[in-house]
Amino acid sequence: MTRQLKYVEAIREAINLCMEVDPNVYVIGEGVPDPKGIFGTTTGLQQKYGAERVLDMPLSEDGMTGMAIGSALTGLRPILTHQRVDFALLSMNQIVNNAAKWHYMFGGQTCVPLVIRMAIGMGWGQGAQHSQSLQAWFAHVPGLKVVMPVTPYDAKGLLISSIEDDNPVIFLEHRWLHNTFGDVPEGIYRVPLGQGRIARRGKDITIAATSYMVLESLRAAETLSEVGIEADVVDIRTLKPFDSAMIAESVQRTGRLLAVDADWKTGSFAGEIITSMVEMVWGSFKCPPRRITLPDSPTPTSAALSRYYYPRAVHIVSAVCEMMQIPKERVSLPHETFGIPLDVPDSSFTGPF
Amino acid sequence: MEAQALQQLYYQMLRIRMVEEKIAELYPGQEIRCPVHLSTGEEAVAVGVCAGLSSEDYVLSNHRSHAHYLAKGGNLRAMFAELYGKVTGCSMGKGGSMHLVDLSAGFLGAVPVVANTIPLAVGAAFTSKQKNQERTIVVFLGEGATEEGAFHESMNFAALHSLPVIFVCENNLYSVYSPLNVRQSKARDNCVIARGYGMESFRDNGNNILAVLELAERAIQKARNGEGPTFVEFSTYRWREHCGPNYDNNLGYRAEHEFLEWKQRCPVISFEQRLRRDGLLSDAEICQIKERIGTEIEDAVAFAKSSPWPDENLLLAHIYAERRIDGVAT
Numbered sequence: 001m002t003r004q005l006k007y008v009e010a011i012r013e014a015i016n017l018c019m020e021v022d023p024n025v026y027v028i029g030e031g032v033p034d035p036k037g038i039f040g041t042t043t044g045l046q047q048k049y050g051a052e053r054v055l056d057m058p059l060s061e062d063g064m065t066g067m068a069i070g071s072a073l074t075g076l077r078p079i080l081t082h083q084r085v086d087f088a089l090l091s092m093n094q095i096v097n098n099a100a101k102w103h104y105m106f107g108g109q110t111c112v113p114l115v116i117r118m119a120i121g122m123g124w125g126q127g128a129q130h131s132q133s134l135q136a137w138f139a140h141v142p143g144l145k146v147v148m149p150v151t152p153y154d155a156k157g158l159l160i161s162s163i164e165d166d167n168p169v170i171f172l173e174h175r176w177l178h179n180t181f182g183d184v185p186e187g188i189y190r191v192p193l194g195q196g197r198i199a200r201r202g203k204d205i206t207i208a209a210t211s212y213m214v215l216e217s218l219r220a221a222e223t224l225s226e227v228g229i230e231a232d233v234v235d236i237r238t239l240k241p242f243d244s245a246m247i248a249e250s251v252q253r254t255g256r257l258l259a260v261d262a263d264w265k266t267g268s269f270a271g272e273i274i275t276s277m278v279e280m281v282w283g284s285f286k287c288p289p290r291r292i293t294l295p296d297s298p299t300p301t302s303a304a305l306s307r308y309y310y311p312r313a314v315h316i317v318s319a320v321c322e323m324m325q326i327p328k329e330r331v332s333l334p335h336e337t338f339g340i341p342l343d344v345p346d347s348s349f350t351g352p353f
Numbered sequence: 354m355e356a357q358a359l360q361q362l363y364y365q366m367l368r369i370r371m372v373e374e375k376i377a378e379l380y381p382g383q384e385i386r387c388p389v390h391l392s393t394g395e396e397a398v399a400v401g402v403c404a405g406l407s408s409e410d411y412v413l414s415n416h417r418s419h420a421h422y423l424a425k426g427g428n429l430r431a432m433f434a435e436l437y438g439k440v441t442g443c444s445m446g447k448g449g450s451m452h453l454v455d456l457s458a459g460f461l462g463a464v465p466v467v468a469n470t471i472p473l474a475v476g477a478a479f480t481s482k483q484k485n486q487e488r489t490i491v492v493f494l495g496e497g498a499t500e501e502g503a504f505h506e507s508m509n510f511a512a513l514h515s516l517p518v519i520f521v522c523e524n525n526l527y528s529v530y531s532p533l534n535v536r537q538s539k540a541r542d543n544c545v546i547a548r549g550y551g552m553e554s555f556r557d558n559g560n561n562i563l564a565v566l567e568l569a570e571r572a573i574q575k576a577r578n579g580e581g582p583t584f585v586e587f588s589t590y591r592w593r594e595h596c597g598p599n600y601d602n603n604l605g606y607r608a609e610h611e612f613l614e615w616k617q618r619c620p621v622i623s624f625e626q627r628l629r630r631d632g633l634l635s636d637a638e639i640c641q642i643k644e645r646i647g648t649e650i651e652d653a654v655a656f657a658k659s660s661p662w663p664d665e666n667l668l669l670a671h672i673y674a675e676r677r678i679d680g681v682a683t
């Protein structure tokens with residue numbers, strides 16, 4: 001029988017296994033050894049590996065990122081964690097100017113084997129400074145790899161690959177995925193960076209999504225299936241390197257493309273997906289491609305406004321109906337029918353963080 | 354000090370305490386749908402510092418800002434409405450607990466990214482000096498924020514230009530669940546660091562309102578006299594969890610006895626006892642004050658609950674300013 005693990009347990013297991021086999025791997029971040037252990041992803045590690053390999057850090061994201069880079073240049077393999085991507089913004093200079101470019105700038109003589117884990121928030125009034133995604137920013141920078149795992153299986157396999165990679169890897173974990181369950185094999189296995197995943201097979205439309213939006217896309221696909229529309233759902237998994245070939249193959253089968261990415265519209269990775277497909281398989285399109293993103297606005301806190309801010313399954317269903325020219329009345333819209341507030345993943349979430 | 358002024362300090366602290374206890378009581382109802390960081394146990398710093406400021410002076414703050422907002426005279430109805438995500442909130446429901454503002458009271462804003470408002474305070478002080486506004490700027494920061502580079506860069510510039518800004522550090526020993534000893538060397542002393550940057554610095558008991566008041570007034574006087582910035586550090590203690598309405602000593606990151614010792618030194622109760630002892634406050638007066646505050650809170654909560662939600666069109670409003678006067682969008 002396969003073993004079910006929570007997403008956070010899968011992350012913790014990946015770190016644990018890598019620390020076991022490689023004494024150079026260490027974990028640092030605000031709250032890493034505290035009782036909550038970064039949403040449960042680092043609990044127990046300090047007890048096992050000691051305070052030198054698993055450590056808290058001062059509130060000095062900028063300097064500590066530079067410190068991690070310096071240690072990576074000289075033989076260690078740091079895993080730096082942030083409880084929100086928003087806090088990592090203080091370290092953008094180190095990430096973009098140093099981590100991303102060091103290998104290149106010095107003609108490939110040294111490298112920066114660094115993983116920066118960042119949680120992405122959403123909902124519950126997290127607001128403008130606690131719920132950004134910014135994957136497009138990171139994907140924009142040559143030298144960074146960008147990973148956004150959806151399933152616990154991929155979280156573990158991609159994290160192991162990221163830790164073993166000799167480049168700086170930005171590892172983005174959506175908070176609404178942290179408590180999901182899935183099959184996770186024991187021991188070390190790797191999911192390669194640079195491969196997408198077909199999350200669901202279908203012939204009518206390709207829905208290419210990032211991170212948590214893959215789950216919303218799958219939810220939408222179930223609903224659409226009830227009226228005979230079968231969606232091919234592609235989980236991008238790694239934005240950089242980007243597996244454009246997988247999406248191209250899908251679009252060639254379906255002739256339609258909807259890119260779903262919970263980041264701001266302008267300059268979004270959703271735009272990158274569409275542009276790539278227009279370049280690669282233009283002749284396959286039966287209708288113009290579309291994207292579902294956040295509107296170009298900071299995150300409002302009011303639950304009333306988050307209804308208009310966060311894209312959910314209902315919006316995906318609606319867009320697909322328009323693209324396929326199916327009357328929306330024929331489809332029962334998820335969430336609207338169940339009355340779940342759109343600022344929480346499900347009714348079990350009761351705040352505050 | 355006059356009896357009335359002392360009573361006023363007590364009233365302000367008690368009001369903050371009761372407001373936050375109300376938030377803690379209401380929060381499980383899930384109508385307040387945003388993270389809240391309560392200052393319970395730390396009220397004296399906010400009240401003691403703000404008592405010496407006028408509404409012309411500016412205060413900036415961080416994630417734990419309810420006390421600072423209220424002590425500076427921020428509107429209570431607008432605060433509750435903001436927590437409830439209503440359009441009548443101080444930020445029209447766009448900010449929540451972590452983004453309070455009340456310009457009419459001189460509360461310039463609070464944001465939750467640690468240390469983010471420290472350089473902004475220096476900038477406001479720069480304006481004050483450039484324009485001869487004689488305005489004093491106070492920024493509240495946790496001891497965790499002193500670990501950020503922005504804190505150091507800000508102090509350096511403030512001292513360099515002798516700006517009218519006061520850095521008020523609330524040292525409550527923790528950043529979330531991380532004690533000081535995993536973040537700062539034992540030998541470190543923020544007062545010495547501040548002096549190193551070229552400004553005066555003081556430290557005192559942050560749970561003693563009169564001690565806070567005295568230091569703050571000294572720093573404010575200096576700022577008003579054009580004698581430059583001051584760093585002040587007050588020791589205090591957060592009673593409830595870092596974020597949210599509950600107590601969290603069960604997590605084990607701090608000792609129960611440490612919490613109980615600090616609770617013994619409650620800034621509100623200890624001051625109440627003192628006023629009682631000195632014959633400046635009677636039981637009947639305390640009852641009256643509590644009743645008055647209770648009524649005010651009930652009114653503010655009712656206002657928040659009955660207020661309308663922001664409309665959909667507000668989502669895309671305020672992304673860009675249309676017209677600016679003195680840096681404040683109209």
Ligand SMILES: Cc1ncc(C[n+]2csc(CCOP(=O)(O)OP(=O)(O)O)c2C)c(N)n1
Binds near residue numbers: 090465495496
């Ligand atoms: C740049 C940044 N890093 C981390 C966080 C997460 N965070 C929010 S509040 C907080 C604790 C700050 O501690 P301190 O400054 O001492 O204030 P206190 O909460 O004790 O009042 C942390 C780490 C953040 N908001 N911003």
Ligand SMILES: [Mg+2]
Binds near residue numbers: 496529
């Ligand atoms: Mg603190």
